[in-house]
Amino acid sequence: MDKSITIYVLSDSIGETGEQVARAAVSQFNPEKYEVRRFPYITVEEQIREVFEEAKEERSIVIYTIVIEKLRNFVIKMGKEYNIPVIDLMTPTLDALEEVLGYEPKRESGLIRKLDEKYFRKVEAVEFAVKYDDGKDTRGIKKADIVLVGVSRTSKTPLSMYLAHKHFKVANVPLVPEVPAPNELFEKDVKRVFGLIANPFKLNEIRQERLKSLGLNNNANYASIERINLELEYSKKIMEKLNCTVIDVSNKAVEETAGIVIDYMKKNFGEEMID
Incomplete structure:
Protein backbone atom coordinates (compact mmCIF):
# COMPACT_ATOMS: atom_id res chain seq x y z
CA MET A 1 0.00 0.00 0.00
CA ASP A 2 1.29 3.44 -0.99
CA LYS A 3 1.91 5.39 2.22
CA SER A 4 3.16 8.59 0.59
CA ILE A 5 1.15 11.83 0.66
CA THR A 6 1.41 15.37 -0.63
CA ILE A 7 -0.10 18.15 1.44
CA TYR A 8 -1.00 21.32 -0.43
CA VAL A 9 -1.16 24.48 1.65
CA LEU A 10 -3.12 27.39 0.19
CA SER A 11 -3.12 30.86 1.71
CA ASP A 12 -4.15 34.38 0.77
CA SER A 13 -1.16 35.50 2.87
CA ILE A 14 2.25 33.90 3.48
CA GLY A 15 0.92 30.47 4.44
CA GLU A 16 3.36 29.80 7.28
CA THR A 17 0.61 28.84 9.72
CA GLY A 18 -0.85 26.27 7.32
CA GLU A 19 2.55 24.75 6.63
CA GLN A 20 3.39 24.45 10.33
CA VAL A 21 0.07 22.75 11.08
CA ALA A 22 0.55 20.42 8.10
CA ARG A 23 4.01 19.35 9.25
CA ALA A 24 2.90 18.96 12.88
CA ALA A 25 -0.06 16.80 11.84
CA VAL A 26 1.80 14.56 9.38
CA SER A 27 4.52 13.91 11.96
CA GLN A 28 1.89 12.00 13.96
CA PHE A 29 1.61 9.44 11.15
CA ASN A 30 5.25 9.07 10.09
CA PRO A 31 4.46 8.23 6.44
CA GLU A 32 7.16 6.66 4.29
CA LYS A 33 7.24 9.77 2.15
CA TYR A 34 5.50 13.10 2.34
CA GLU A 35 5.84 16.57 0.87
CA VAL A 36 4.31 19.89 1.88
CA ARG A 37 3.82 22.33 -0.97
CA ARG A 38 2.94 25.86 -0.02
CA PHE A 39 1.07 28.23 -2.36
CA PRO A 40 1.00 31.71 -0.80
CA TYR A 41 -0.80 34.90 -1.90
CA ILE A 42 -3.79 33.21 -3.50
CA THR A 43 -5.90 36.01 -4.97
CA VAL A 44 -7.92 34.49 -7.83
CA GLU A 45 -9.89 31.30 -8.43
CA GLU A 46 -7.67 30.22 -11.32
CA GLN A 47 -4.72 29.79 -8.94
CA ILE A 48 -6.82 27.44 -6.83
CA ARG A 49 -7.96 25.43 -9.85
CA GLU A 50 -4.34 24.96 -10.96
CA VAL A 51 -3.42 23.56 -7.54
CA PHE A 52 -6.27 21.03 -7.65
CA GLU A 53 -5.30 20.01 -11.20
CA GLU A 54 -1.86 19.18 -9.84
CA ALA A 55 -3.16 17.58 -6.64
CA LYS A 56 -5.50 15.16 -8.44
CA GLU A 57 -2.49 13.29 -9.88
CA GLU A 58 -1.36 12.02 -6.46
CA ARG A 59 -2.53 11.04 -3.01
CA SER A 60 -3.14 14.46 -1.46
CA ILE A 61 -5.07 16.72 0.84
CA VAL A 62 -5.47 20.50 0.78
CA ILE A 63 -5.08 22.65 3.87
CA TYR A 64 -6.02 26.31 3.54
CA THR A 65 -5.89 29.52 5.53
CA ILE A 66 -8.03 31.75 3.35
CA VAL A 67 -10.29 34.37 4.91
CA ILE A 68 -11.74 35.87 1.71
CA GLU A 69 -15.11 34.14 1.52
CA LYS A 70 -15.36 33.88 -2.26
CA LEU A 71 -11.99 32.10 -2.50
CA ARG A 72 -12.72 29.92 0.52
CA ASN A 73 -15.98 28.74 -1.04
CA PHE A 74 -14.16 27.99 -4.29
CA VAL A 75 -11.66 25.76 -2.45
CA ILE A 76 -14.57 23.82 -0.95
CA LYS A 77 -16.18 23.50 -4.39
CA MET A 78 -12.91 22.24 -5.97
CA GLY A 79 -12.43 19.75 -3.14
CA LYS A 80 -15.82 18.19 -3.87
CA GLU A 81 -15.29 18.31 -7.63
CA TYR A 82 -11.88 16.58 -7.47
CA ASN A 83 -12.76 14.38 -4.48
CA ILE A 84 -9.79 15.74 -2.50
CA PRO A 85 -10.15 16.37 1.27
CA VAL A 86 -9.90 20.06 2.18
CA ILE A 87 -9.24 21.39 5.68
CA ASP A 88 -10.17 24.94 6.66
CA LEU A 89 -7.89 26.10 9.49
CA MET A 90 -9.33 29.59 9.93
CA THR A 91 -13.13 29.48 9.73
CA PRO A 92 -13.90 27.48 12.92
CA THR A 93 -11.79 29.89 14.97
CA LEU A 94 -13.26 32.96 13.25
CA ASP A 95 -16.78 31.65 13.83
CA ALA A 96 -16.10 31.04 17.52
CA LEU A 97 -14.60 34.50 17.97
CA GLU A 98 -17.52 36.10 16.14
CA GLU A 99 -19.98 34.32 18.42
CA VAL A 100 -18.20 35.47 21.58
CA LEU A 101 -17.33 39.01 20.45
CA GLY A 102 -20.62 39.68 18.74
CA TYR A 103 -19.32 41.17 15.50
CA GLU A 104 -17.99 39.92 12.18
CA PRO A 105 -14.27 39.51 11.35
CA LYS A 106 -12.60 41.85 8.86
CA ARG A 107 -11.83 39.00 6.45
CA GLU A 108 -8.76 40.83 5.16
CA SER A 109 -5.77 38.76 4.08
CA GLY A 110 -2.32 39.23 5.60
CA LEU A 111 -3.39 41.14 8.72
CA ILE A 112 -0.97 39.30 11.00
CA ARG A 113 1.88 40.20 8.65
Missing part, protein backbone atom coordinates in the same frame (compact mmCIF):
# COMPACT_ATOMS: atom_id res chain seq x y z
CA LYS A 114 0.78 43.83 8.69
CA LEU A 115 0.75 43.74 12.50
CA ASP A 116 4.27 42.29 12.52
CA GLU A 117 5.45 44.97 10.10
CA LYS A 118 3.95 47.69 12.30
CA TYR A 119 5.68 46.21 15.35
CA PHE A 120 9.09 46.18 13.68
CA ARG A 121 8.59 49.72 12.39
CA LYS A 122 7.88 50.79 15.95
CA VAL A 123 11.01 49.06 17.24
CA GLU A 124 13.07 50.69 14.51
CA ALA A 125 11.61 54.12 15.33
CA VAL A 126 12.33 53.72 19.05
CA GLU A 127 15.92 52.66 18.34
CA PHE A 128 16.26 55.69 16.05
CA ALA A 129 14.97 58.06 18.77
CA VAL A 130 17.48 56.67 21.27
CA LYS A 131 20.37 56.87 18.81
CA TYR A 132 19.66 60.43 17.76
CA ASP A 133 18.54 61.81 21.12
CA ASP A 134 19.83 65.14 22.39
CA GLY A 135 21.88 65.92 19.27
CA LYS A 136 24.24 62.96 19.79
CA ASP A 137 24.70 62.52 16.06
CA THR A 138 23.57 65.25 13.67
CA ARG A 139 23.41 62.74 10.80
CA GLY A 140 20.06 61.72 12.25
CA ILE A 141 18.58 65.06 11.22
CA LYS A 142 18.73 64.10 7.55
CA LYS A 143 17.18 60.67 8.15
CA ALA A 144 14.44 61.76 10.55
CA ASP A 145 10.74 62.02 9.78
CA ILE A 146 10.51 64.69 12.47
CA VAL A 147 13.12 66.93 14.09
CA LEU A 148 12.47 68.56 17.47
CA VAL A 149 14.49 71.55 18.63
CA GLY A 150 14.41 73.46 21.90
CA VAL A 151 16.23 74.30 25.09
CA SER A 152 16.80 71.79 27.89
CA ARG A 153 13.68 70.41 29.67
CA THR A 154 11.15 71.27 26.96
CA SER A 155 10.15 67.57 26.74
CA LYS A 156 12.12 66.81 23.58
CA THR A 157 13.11 63.30 24.64
CA PRO A 158 9.73 62.13 26.01
CA LEU A 159 8.03 63.58 22.94
CA SER A 160 10.52 61.81 20.67
CA MET A 161 9.78 58.49 22.35
CA TYR A 162 6.02 59.01 22.22
CA LEU A 163 6.17 59.81 18.50
CA ALA A 164 8.45 56.80 17.96
CA HIS A 165 5.66 54.59 19.30
CA LYS A 166 3.52 56.11 16.55
CA HIS A 167 6.20 54.88 14.08
CA PHE A 168 7.88 58.25 13.44
CA LYS A 169 11.66 58.43 13.32
CA VAL A 170 12.49 61.44 15.47
CA ALA A 171 15.75 63.27 16.09
CA ASN A 172 15.93 65.98 18.72
CA VAL A 173 18.47 68.76 18.96
CA PRO A 174 19.15 70.91 22.04
CA LEU A 175 19.58 74.63 21.42
CA VAL A 176 22.33 76.15 23.57
CA PRO A 177 23.70 79.70 23.02
CA GLU A 178 27.29 78.52 23.33
CA VAL A 179 26.89 75.79 20.71
CA PRO A 180 26.08 76.72 17.10
CA ALA A 181 22.99 75.01 15.70
CA PRO A 182 24.06 72.24 13.29
CA ASN A 183 24.03 73.06 9.58
CA GLU A 184 21.89 69.99 8.91
CA LEU A 185 18.99 71.75 10.65
CA PHE A 186 18.90 74.48 8.03
CA GLU A 187 18.97 71.94 5.21
CA LYS A 188 15.96 70.02 6.54
CA ASP A 189 12.45 70.37 5.09
CA VAL A 190 11.01 73.01 7.40
CA LYS A 191 7.67 71.18 7.52
CA ARG A 192 9.43 68.39 9.43
CA VAL A 193 10.99 70.65 12.07
CA PHE A 194 9.18 71.62 15.28
CA GLY A 195 10.45 74.12 17.84
CA LEU A 196 9.50 73.63 21.49
CA ILE A 197 9.35 76.56 23.87
CA ALA A 198 8.03 76.97 27.43
CA ASN A 199 7.29 79.58 30.05
CA PRO A 200 10.59 80.51 31.77
CA PHE A 201 9.11 80.12 35.26
CA LYS A 202 7.81 76.67 34.37
CA LEU A 203 11.27 75.73 33.10
CA ASN A 204 12.78 77.14 36.28
CA GLU A 205 10.65 74.78 38.40
CA ILE A 206 11.44 71.78 36.19
CA ARG A 207 15.18 72.47 36.15
CA GLN A 208 15.32 72.96 39.92
CA GLU A 209 13.64 69.59 40.40
CA ARG A 210 16.06 68.06 37.94
CA LEU A 211 19.04 69.40 39.88
CA LYS A 212 17.58 68.09 43.14
CA SER A 213 17.15 64.63 41.64
CA LEU A 214 20.82 64.69 40.69
CA GLY A 215 21.83 65.77 44.20
CA LEU A 216 23.04 69.16 42.97
CA ASN A 217 22.51 72.67 44.26
CA ASN A 218 19.30 73.98 42.76
CA ASN A 219 20.70 77.50 42.71
CA ALA A 220 23.04 76.59 39.85
CA ASN A 221 23.09 78.86 36.80
CA TYR A 222 21.32 76.13 34.79
CA ALA A 223 18.10 76.78 36.72
CA SER A 224 18.30 80.59 37.02
CA ILE A 225 15.62 82.70 35.35
CA GLU A 226 18.31 84.86 33.72
CA ARG A 227 19.97 81.86 32.12
CA ILE A 228 16.65 80.38 31.01
CA ASN A 229 15.54 83.66 29.41
CA LEU A 230 18.87 83.87 27.58
CA GLU A 231 18.44 80.33 26.23
CA LEU A 232 14.82 80.93 25.23
CA GLU A 233 15.68 84.12 23.34
CA TYR A 234 18.44 82.29 21.50
CA SER A 235 16.15 79.35 20.69
CA LYS A 236 13.43 81.66 19.36
CA LYS A 237 15.93 83.34 17.03
CA ILE A 238 17.00 79.95 15.69
CA MET A 239 13.36 78.93 15.22
CA GLU A 240 12.61 82.17 13.39
CA LYS A 241 15.59 81.56 11.14
CA LEU A 242 14.38 78.00 10.49
CA ASN A 243 10.82 79.27 10.00
CA CYS A 244 9.60 76.09 11.69
CA THR A 245 6.38 75.39 13.56
CA VAL A 246 6.71 76.50 17.19
CA ILE A 247 4.77 74.84 20.02
CA ASP A 248 4.54 76.19 23.56
CA VAL A 249 4.65 73.09 25.77
CA SER A 250 4.29 74.95 29.11
CA ASN A 251 0.91 73.51 30.05
CA LYS A 252 0.69 70.60 27.63
CA ALA A 253 1.01 66.91 28.31
CA VAL A 254 3.34 65.01 25.99
CA GLU A 255 0.31 63.33 24.37
CA GLU A 256 -1.22 66.74 23.61
CA THR A 257 1.96 68.07 22.01
CA ALA A 258 2.32 64.85 20.03
CA GLY A 259 -1.24 65.29 18.76
CA ILE A 260 -0.37 68.75 17.45
CA VAL A 261 2.77 67.43 15.71
CA ILE A 262 0.89 64.51 14.15
CA ASP A 263 -1.89 66.83 12.92
CA TYR A 264 0.73 68.98 11.17
CA MET A 265 2.32 65.89 9.64
CA LYS A 266 -1.06 64.70 8.35
CA LYS A 267 -1.78 68.13 6.91
CA ASN A 268 1.59 68.40 5.17
CA PHE A 269 2.25 64.79 4.14
CA GLY A 270 -1.17 63.12 4.03
CA GLU A 271 -3.19 60.72 6.14
CA GLU A 272 -1.58 57.65 4.57
CA MET A 273 1.68 58.21 6.47
CA ILE A 274 -0.09 57.83 9.81
CA ASP A 275 -0.94 54.33 11.06
Whole structure:
Protein backbone atom coordinates (compact mmCIF):
# COMPACT_ATOMS: atom_id res chain seq x y z
CA MET A 1 0.00 0.00 0.00
CA ASP A 2 1.29 3.44 -0.99
CA LYS A 3 1.91 5.39 2.22
CA SER A 4 3.16 8.59 0.59
CA ILE A 5 1.15 11.83 0.66
CA THR A 6 1.41 15.37 -0.63
CA ILE A 7 -0.10 18.15 1.44
CA TYR A 8 -1.00 21.32 -0.43
CA VAL A 9 -1.16 24.48 1.65
CA LEU A 10 -3.12 27.39 0.19
CA SER A 11 -3.12 30.86 1.71
CA ASP A 12 -4.15 34.38 0.77
CA SER A 13 -1.16 35.50 2.87
CA ILE A 14 2.25 33.90 3.48
CA GLY A 15 0.92 30.47 4.44
CA GLU A 16 3.36 29.80 7.28
CA THR A 17 0.61 28.84 9.72
CA GLY A 18 -0.85 26.27 7.32
CA GLU A 19 2.55 24.75 6.63
CA GLN A 20 3.39 24.45 10.33
CA VAL A 21 0.07 22.75 11.08
CA ALA A 22 0.55 20.42 8.10
CA ARG A 23 4.01 19.35 9.25
CA ALA A 24 2.90 18.96 12.88
CA ALA A 25 -0.06 16.80 11.84
CA VAL A 26 1.80 14.56 9.38
CA SER A 27 4.52 13.91 11.96
CA GLN A 28 1.89 12.00 13.96
CA PHE A 29 1.61 9.44 11.15
CA ASN A 30 5.25 9.07 10.09
CA PRO A 31 4.46 8.23 6.44
CA GLU A 32 7.16 6.66 4.29
CA LYS A 33 7.24 9.77 2.15
CA TYR A 34 5.50 13.10 2.34
CA GLU A 35 5.84 16.57 0.87
CA VAL A 36 4.31 19.89 1.88
CA ARG A 37 3.82 22.33 -0.97
CA ARG A 38 2.94 25.86 -0.02
CA PHE A 39 1.07 28.23 -2.36
CA PRO A 40 1.00 31.71 -0.80
CA TYR A 41 -0.80 34.90 -1.90
CA ILE A 42 -3.79 33.21 -3.50
CA THR A 43 -5.90 36.01 -4.97
CA VAL A 44 -7.92 34.49 -7.83
CA GLU A 45 -9.89 31.30 -8.43
CA GLU A 46 -7.67 30.22 -11.32
CA GLN A 47 -4.72 29.79 -8.94
CA ILE A 48 -6.82 27.44 -6.83
CA ARG A 49 -7.96 25.43 -9.85
CA GLU A 50 -4.34 24.96 -10.96
CA VAL A 51 -3.42 23.56 -7.54
CA PHE A 52 -6.27 21.03 -7.65
CA GLU A 53 -5.30 20.01 -11.20
CA GLU A 54 -1.86 19.18 -9.84
CA ALA A 55 -3.16 17.58 -6.64
CA LYS A 56 -5.50 15.16 -8.44
CA GLU A 57 -2.49 13.29 -9.88
CA GLU A 58 -1.36 12.02 -6.46
CA ARG A 59 -2.53 11.04 -3.01
CA SER A 60 -3.14 14.46 -1.46
CA ILE A 61 -5.07 16.72 0.84
CA VAL A 62 -5.47 20.50 0.78
CA ILE A 63 -5.08 22.65 3.87
CA TYR A 64 -6.02 26.31 3.54
CA THR A 65 -5.89 29.52 5.53
CA ILE A 66 -8.03 31.75 3.35
CA VAL A 67 -10.29 34.37 4.91
CA ILE A 68 -11.74 35.87 1.71
CA GLU A 69 -15.11 34.14 1.52
CA LYS A 70 -15.36 33.88 -2.26
CA LEU A 71 -11.99 32.10 -2.50
CA ARG A 72 -12.72 29.92 0.52
CA ASN A 73 -15.98 28.74 -1.04
CA PHE A 74 -14.16 27.99 -4.29
CA VAL A 75 -11.66 25.76 -2.45
CA ILE A 76 -14.57 23.82 -0.95
CA LYS A 77 -16.18 23.50 -4.39
CA MET A 78 -12.91 22.24 -5.97
CA GLY A 79 -12.43 19.75 -3.14
CA LYS A 80 -15.82 18.19 -3.87
CA GLU A 81 -15.29 18.31 -7.63
CA TYR A 82 -11.88 16.58 -7.47
CA ASN A 83 -12.76 14.38 -4.48
CA ILE A 84 -9.79 15.74 -2.50
CA PRO A 85 -10.15 16.37 1.27
CA VAL A 86 -9.90 20.06 2.18
CA ILE A 87 -9.24 21.39 5.68
CA ASP A 88 -10.17 24.94 6.66
CA LEU A 89 -7.89 26.10 9.49
CA MET A 90 -9.33 29.59 9.93
CA THR A 91 -13.13 29.48 9.73
CA PRO A 92 -13.90 27.48 12.92
CA THR A 93 -11.79 29.89 14.97
CA LEU A 94 -13.26 32.96 13.25
CA ASP A 95 -16.78 31.65 13.83
CA ALA A 96 -16.10 31.04 17.52
CA LEU A 97 -14.60 34.50 17.97
CA GLU A 98 -17.52 36.10 16.14
CA GLU A 99 -19.98 34.32 18.42
CA VAL A 100 -18.20 35.47 21.58
CA LEU A 101 -17.33 39.01 20.45
CA GLY A 102 -20.62 39.68 18.74
CA TYR A 103 -19.32 41.17 15.50
CA GLU A 104 -17.99 39.92 12.18
CA PRO A 105 -14.27 39.51 11.35
CA LYS A 106 -12.60 41.85 8.86
CA ARG A 107 -11.83 39.00 6.45
CA GLU A 108 -8.76 40.83 5.16
CA SER A 109 -5.77 38.76 4.08
CA GLY A 110 -2.32 39.23 5.60
CA LEU A 111 -3.39 41.14 8.72
CA ILE A 112 -0.97 39.30 11.00
CA ARG A 113 1.88 40.20 8.65
CA LYS A 114 0.78 43.83 8.69
CA LEU A 115 0.75 43.74 12.50
CA ASP A 116 4.27 42.29 12.52
CA GLU A 117 5.45 44.97 10.10
CA LYS A 118 3.95 47.69 12.30
CA TYR A 119 5.68 46.21 15.35
CA PHE A 120 9.09 46.18 13.68
CA ARG A 121 8.59 49.72 12.39
CA LYS A 122 7.88 50.79 15.95
CA VAL A 123 11.01 49.06 17.24
CA GLU A 124 13.07 50.69 14.51
CA ALA A 125 11.61 54.12 15.33
CA VAL A 126 12.33 53.72 19.05
CA GLU A 127 15.92 52.66 18.34
CA PHE A 128 16.26 55.69 16.05
CA ALA A 129 14.97 58.06 18.77
CA VAL A 130 17.48 56.67 21.27
CA LYS A 131 20.37 56.87 18.81
CA TYR A 132 19.66 60.43 17.76
CA ASP A 133 18.54 61.81 21.12
CA ASP A 134 19.83 65.14 22.39
CA GLY A 135 21.88 65.92 19.27
CA LYS A 136 24.24 62.96 19.79
CA ASP A 137 24.70 62.52 16.06
CA THR A 138 23.57 65.25 13.67
CA ARG A 139 23.41 62.74 10.80
CA GLY A 140 20.06 61.72 12.25
CA ILE A 141 18.58 65.06 11.22
CA LYS A 142 18.73 64.10 7.55
CA LYS A 143 17.18 60.67 8.15
CA ALA A 144 14.44 61.76 10.55
CA ASP A 145 10.74 62.02 9.78
CA ILE A 146 10.51 64.69 12.47
CA VAL A 147 13.12 66.93 14.09
CA LEU A 148 12.47 68.56 17.47
CA VAL A 149 14.49 71.55 18.63
CA GLY A 150 14.41 73.46 21.90
CA VAL A 151 16.23 74.30 25.09
CA SER A 152 16.80 71.79 27.89
CA ARG A 153 13.68 70.41 29.67
CA THR A 154 11.15 71.27 26.96
CA SER A 155 10.15 67.57 26.74
CA LYS A 156 12.12 66.81 23.58
CA THR A 157 13.11 63.30 24.64
CA PRO A 158 9.73 62.13 26.01
CA LEU A 159 8.03 63.58 22.94
CA SER A 160 10.52 61.81 20.67
CA MET A 161 9.78 58.49 22.35
CA TYR A 162 6.02 59.01 22.22
CA LEU A 163 6.17 59.81 18.50
CA ALA A 164 8.45 56.80 17.96
CA HIS A 165 5.66 54.59 19.30
CA LYS A 166 3.52 56.11 16.55
CA HIS A 167 6.20 54.88 14.08
CA PHE A 168 7.88 58.25 13.44
CA LYS A 169 11.66 58.43 13.32
CA VAL A 170 12.49 61.44 15.47
CA ALA A 171 15.75 63.27 16.09
CA ASN A 172 15.93 65.98 18.72
CA VAL A 173 18.47 68.76 18.96
CA PRO A 174 19.15 70.91 22.04
CA LEU A 175 19.58 74.63 21.42
CA VAL A 176 22.33 76.15 23.57
CA PRO A 177 23.70 79.70 23.02
CA GLU A 178 27.29 78.52 23.33
CA VAL A 179 26.89 75.79 20.71
CA PRO A 180 26.08 76.72 17.10
CA ALA A 181 22.99 75.01 15.70
CA PRO A 182 24.06 72.24 13.29
CA ASN A 183 24.03 73.06 9.58
CA GLU A 184 21.89 69.99 8.91
CA LEU A 185 18.99 71.75 10.65
CA PHE A 186 18.90 74.48 8.03
CA GLU A 187 18.97 71.94 5.21
CA LYS A 188 15.96 70.02 6.54
CA ASP A 189 12.45 70.37 5.09
CA VAL A 190 11.01 73.01 7.40
CA LYS A 191 7.67 71.18 7.52
CA ARG A 192 9.43 68.39 9.43
CA VAL A 193 10.99 70.65 12.07
CA PHE A 194 9.18 71.62 15.28
CA GLY A 195 10.45 74.12 17.84
CA LEU A 196 9.50 73.63 21.49
CA ILE A 197 9.35 76.56 23.87
CA ALA A 198 8.03 76.97 27.43
CA ASN A 199 7.29 79.58 30.05
CA PRO A 200 10.59 80.51 31.77
CA PHE A 201 9.11 80.12 35.26
CA LYS A 202 7.81 76.67 34.37
CA LEU A 203 11.27 75.73 33.10
CA ASN A 204 12.78 77.14 36.28
CA GLU A 205 10.65 74.78 38.40
CA ILE A 206 11.44 71.78 36.19
CA ARG A 207 15.18 72.47 36.15
CA GLN A 208 15.32 72.96 39.92
CA GLU A 209 13.64 69.59 40.40
CA ARG A 210 16.06 68.06 37.94
CA LEU A 211 19.04 69.40 39.88
CA LYS A 212 17.58 68.09 43.14
CA SER A 213 17.15 64.63 41.64
CA LEU A 214 20.82 64.69 40.69
CA GLY A 215 21.83 65.77 44.20
CA LEU A 216 23.04 69.16 42.97
CA ASN A 217 22.51 72.67 44.26
CA ASN A 218 19.30 73.98 42.76
CA ASN A 219 20.70 77.50 42.71
CA ALA A 220 23.04 76.59 39.85
CA ASN A 221 23.09 78.86 36.80
CA TYR A 222 21.32 76.13 34.79
CA ALA A 223 18.10 76.78 36.72
CA SER A 224 18.30 80.59 37.02
CA ILE A 225 15.62 82.70 35.35
CA GLU A 226 18.31 84.86 33.72
CA ARG A 227 19.97 81.86 32.12
CA ILE A 228 16.65 80.38 31.01
CA ASN A 229 15.54 83.66 29.41
CA LEU A 230 18.87 83.87 27.58
CA GLU A 231 18.44 80.33 26.23
CA LEU A 232 14.82 80.93 25.23
CA GLU A 233 15.68 84.12 23.34
CA TYR A 234 18.44 82.29 21.50
CA SER A 235 16.15 79.35 20.69
CA LYS A 236 13.43 81.66 19.36
CA LYS A 237 15.93 83.34 17.03
CA ILE A 238 17.00 79.95 15.69
CA MET A 239 13.36 78.93 15.22
CA GLU A 240 12.61 82.17 13.39
CA LYS A 241 15.59 81.56 11.14
CA LEU A 242 14.38 78.00 10.49
CA ASN A 243 10.82 79.27 10.00
CA CYS A 244 9.60 76.09 11.69
CA THR A 245 6.38 75.39 13.56
CA VAL A 246 6.71 76.50 17.19
CA ILE A 247 4.77 74.84 20.02
CA ASP A 248 4.54 76.19 23.56
CA VAL A 249 4.65 73.09 25.77
CA SER A 250 4.29 74.95 29.11
CA ASN A 251 0.91 73.51 30.05
CA LYS A 252 0.69 70.60 27.63
CA ALA A 253 1.01 66.91 28.31
CA VAL A 254 3.34 65.01 25.99
CA GLU A 255 0.31 63.33 24.37
CA GLU A 256 -1.22 66.74 23.61
CA THR A 257 1.96 68.07 22.01
CA ALA A 258 2.32 64.85 20.03
CA GLY A 259 -1.24 65.29 18.76
CA ILE A 260 -0.37 68.75 17.45
CA VAL A 261 2.77 67.43 15.71
CA ILE A 262 0.89 64.51 14.15
CA ASP A 263 -1.89 66.83 12.92
CA TYR A 264 0.73 68.98 11.17
CA MET A 265 2.32 65.89 9.64
CA LYS A 266 -1.06 64.70 8.35
CA LYS A 267 -1.78 68.13 6.91
CA ASN A 268 1.59 68.40 5.17
CA PHE A 269 2.25 64.79 4.14
CA GLY A 270 -1.17 63.12 4.03
CA GLU A 271 -3.19 60.72 6.14
CA GLU A 272 -1.58 57.65 4.57
CA MET A 273 1.68 58.21 6.47
CA ILE A 274 -0.09 57.83 9.81
CA ASP A 275 -0.94 54.33 11.06
